[in-house]
Amino acid sequence: MNNVVVYCEIEDGHVAEVSQELMTKGRGLANELGVKLEAVAIGHELEGIENQIFPYGVDTVYVADDARLAPFTTLPHTAIIVKLFQEQKPQIALMGASSIGRDLGPRVSSALHSGLTADCTSLVIGNHEDKKQGKTYENLLYQIRPAFGGNIIATIINPDCRPQMATVREGVMKKEILDPKYKGKVVKLEVAKYVSDADFAVEIIERHMEKSKVNMKAAPIVIAGGYGMGSKENFQLLFELAEVLGGEVGASRAAVDAGYVEHERQIGQTGVTVRPKLYIACGISGQIQHRAGMEESAQIIAINTDPEAPINAIADYVITGDIAEVLPKMIKYYKKNTK
Amino acid sequence: MKSFKVIVLAKQVPDTRNVGKDAMKADGTINRAALSAIFNPEDLNALEQALRIKENFPGTTVTILTMGPGRAAEIIREGMFRGADDGILLTDRAFAGSDTLATSYAISQALKKVKDYDIIIAGRQAIDGDTAQVGPQVAEKLCLPQVTYVEEVQKIESGKIFVKRRLERGVELVSCPLPMVMTVNGSAPDCRARNAKLIMKYKHAKTVTELQNSNEDYLHLYNDRPYLNIPEWTVSDIEVDHAELGLSGSPTKVKTVENVVLQAKEAKVLSPSDDDMDTLMRELIESHTIG
Ligand SMILES: Cc1cc2nc3c(=O)[nH]c(=O)nc-3n(C[C@H](O)[C@H](O)[C@H](O)COP(=O)(O)OP(=O)(O)OC[C@H]3O[C@@H](n4cnc5c(N)ncnc54)[C@H](O)[C@@H]3O)c2cc1C
Numbered sequence: 099m100n101n102v103v104v105y106c107e108i109e110d111g112h113v114a115e116v117s118q119e120l121m122t123k124g125r126g127l128a129n130e131l132g133v134k135l136e137a138v139a140i141g142h143e144l145e146g147i148e149n150q151i152f153p154y155g156v157d158t159v160y161v162a163d164d165a166r167l168a169p170f171t172t173l174p175h176t177a178i179i180v181k182l183f184q185e186q187k188p189q190i191a192l193m194g195a196s197s198i199g200r201d202l203g204p205r206v207s208s209a210l211h212s213g214l215t216a217d218c219t220s221l222v223i224g225n226h227e228d229k230k231q232g233k234t235y236e237n238l239l240y241q242i243r244p245a246f247g248g249n250i251i252a253t254i255i256n257p258d259c260r261p262q263m264a265t266v267r268e269g270v271m272k273k274e275i276l277d278p279k280y281k282g283k284v285v286k287l288e289v290a291k292y293v294s295d296a297d298f299a300v301e302i303i304e305r306h307m308e309k310s311k312v313n314m315k316a317a318p319i320v321i322a323g324g325y326g327m328g329s330k331e332n333f334q335l336l337f338e339l340a341e342v343l344g345g346e347v348g349a350s351r352a353a354v355d356a357g358y359v360e361h362e363r364q365i366g367q368t369g370v371t372v373r374p375k376l377y378i379a380c381g382i383s384g385q386i387q388h389r390a391g392m393e394e395s396a397q398i399i400a401i402n403t404d405p406e407a408p409i410n411a412i413a414d415y416v417i418t419g420d421i422a423e424v425l426p427k428m429i430k431y432y433k434k435n436t437k
Numbered sequence: 438m439k440s441f442k443v444i445v446l447a448k449q450v451p452d453t454r455n456v457g458k459d460a461m462k463a464d465g466t467i468n469r470a471a472l473s474a475i476f477n478p479e480d481l482n483a484l485e486q487a488l489r490i491k492e493n494f495p496g497t498t499v500t501i502l503t504m505g506p507g508r509a510a511e512i513i514r515e516g517m518f519r520g521a522d523d524g525i526l527l528t529d530r531a532f533a534g535s536d537t538l539a540t541s542y543a544i545s546q547a548l549k550k551v552k553d554y555d556i557i558i559a560g561r562q563a564i565d566g567d568t569a570q571v572g573p574q575v576a577e578k579l580c581l582p583q584v585t586y587v588e589e590v591q592k593i594e595s596g597k598i599f600v601k602r603r604l605e606r607g608v609e610l611v612s613c614p615l616p617m618v619m620t621v622n623g624s625a626p627d628c629r630a631r632n633a634k635l636i637m638k639y640k641h642a643k644t645v646t647e648l649q650n651s652n653e654d655y656l657h658l659y660n661d662r663p664y665l666n667i668p669e670w671t672v673s674d675i676e677v678d679h680a681e682l683g684l685s686g687s688p689t690k691v692k693t694v695e696n697v698v699l700q701a702k703e704a705k706v707l708s709p710s711d712d713d714m715d716t717l718m719r720e721l722i723e724s725h726t727i728g
Pocket residue numbers: 213214215216243245246250252254446447448477479480483502503504505535536537538540544558559560561562563564565566567568569570571572689691694
């Protein structure tokens with residue numbers, strides 16, 4: 099009763115990154131609250147899926163396996179989650195702020211009349227005093243999220259309705275295997291009890307999923323270029339530096355919009371979130387929406403001709419200069435010092 | 438050929454994308470007065486999809502429904518200038534403090550009064566609240582199927598709509614029976630520009646409240662040209678349970694809000710000189726950050 103539950107997104111038999119990250123976060127929250135961590139896996143051919151889930155410290159996984167449940171469509175997944183939550187009454191439910199979670203989450207929250215906080219960047223347990231009603235709430239989930247185009251950060255709480263639901267984007271929480279041998283239990287759901295034929299109103303006629311070529315999130319070093327790179331050709335300098343240092347190339351939205359590099363490299367509020375050991379921002383001004391995707395990097399180097407560029411305020415090293423001069427020198431002196 | 442009744446859900450939002458230097462006050466808080474109020478960008482993409490349906494199916498009507506303060510009537514006129522037939526402003530103090538659940542409740546109750554709709558089109562996300570929740574929640578409240586992240590309506594036949602969806606890592610073509618709710622992505626085609634003839638036709642369109650505050654010279658127009666009257670609905674015009682509205686109908690509460698203020702940390706400032714570059718690379722190698 100009143101556990102923490104994570105909805106697992108599954109694509110081609112694999113639990114999505116964001117769900118793995120949320121299970122790690124969920125385990126932490128469950129420990130703090132002294133409750134169990136549960137997960138829900140909905141799809142098809144899910145034999146053995148629990149082996150990908152238990153290592154994150156999941157105590158119970160609910161599995162709904164049916165050919166009609168994959169790929170994801172809104173109504174049947176909603177129907178299963180809604181009924182399951184009514185039965186199990188979790189206190190906290192987490193989903194990815196992905197194309198799946200942001201389609202499913204609001205629908206589930208509406209059906210259960212529970213609040214949903216979108217796109218959280220941090221989740222912590224805390225108390226709340228409602229002075230007007232003279233009431234104190236213990237162990238609520240503080241759901242912290244940017245709004246207003248990233249210009250404000252709000253702490254949202256959900257005092258009275260359960261579950262407290264939140265979505266979180268991929269790359270925001272850290273994933274960590276708790277114990278490769280952790281054993282929980284599998285509860286198979288009888289799908290026919292949860293969904294009706296009417297839930298299959300929307301039909302997928304065709305589907306093209308692109309396998310991502312770039313993996314910025316796993317890269318220890320990210321070298322990102324902005325509009326200040328000036329051209330697609332200049333971006334080659336970044337690829338060269340990435341090659342020498344062993345990193346990936348990222349970009350600001352202005353660079354992507356200018357066509358310097360493909361969209362999947364965009365970092366920031368509407369791109370991916372990265373937290374590498376080293377982030378090198380080249381010709382990036384550092385607007386709030388960009389910083390949202392990189393400010394937790396362990397070390398930041400900013401290369402910018404403008405000594406007042408906002409990015410400098412969060413940098414560990416500020417190099418005031420032209421990328422065309424700085425980048426070749428970085429390559430040169432890296433090579434010299436590693437010989 | 439069949440025609441449809443299309444409703445576009447549109448929100449007037451502060452232009453959070455153009456938060457310039459004057460938009461931040463000295464104390465680091467947002468100077469809302471310096472932000473202009475605009476038609477939520479993705480709602481314009483939604484409107485364009487609606488107008489395309491109207492073109493392809495003559496007789497189709499496009500109605501803009503917006504919930505907000507009195508001035509939100511501006512975006513209804515804006516929509517009319519681009520081809521919408523009419524609009525409804527849902528406005529009442531009782532809606533203040535609504536979270537997405539209370540917002541979608543109010544909107545869905547207004548839609549129940551509209552009745553007979555075939556297609557409800559929302560934007561994916563509003564740029565102020567930034568949640569992307571209202572569309573799917575309206576769908577749930579009306580017990581309708583939903584299709585999110587639509588980029589293109591391909592066809593409507595035999596009571597089904599066929600659309601292309603843009604997902605994070607791919608594209609889907611789906612069919613959905615009518616009536617339905619869809620949310621449209623920013624990657625969908627931009628909205629057409631205002632049309633000069635429509636500006637002439639609708640520039641005096643007003644809500645009752647606006648009319649009361651306006652120049653009397655025009656008053657005769659509103660009896661002769663009923664399309665100039667923008668209906669304004671308050672809670673008393675729709676059937677509602679008051680407990681579901683505004684703050685009391687909102688499970689989520691904003692506990693605190695912080696404005697983002699840049700905090701400078703101690704940075705090492707370097708020049709592009711050979712010496713500085715050499716030192717930098719050595720430091721990074723020694724600290725095992727690279728290498
Ligand atoms: C700092 C802050 C944080 C917030 N966080 C949350 C939160 O996490 N969860 C939550 O439930 N609420 C939250 N809210 C409340 C939320 O912003 C409001 O409920 C808002 O009215 C609707 O949400 P949205 O702007 O996110 O719209 P979205 O859900 O992003 O809008 C999607 C689409 O719905 C339609 N739509 C939305 N509003 C209207 C309208 N008024 N009239 C017509 N069509 C509309 C439009 O087509 C729009 O494109 C927050 C508010 C603030 C100030």
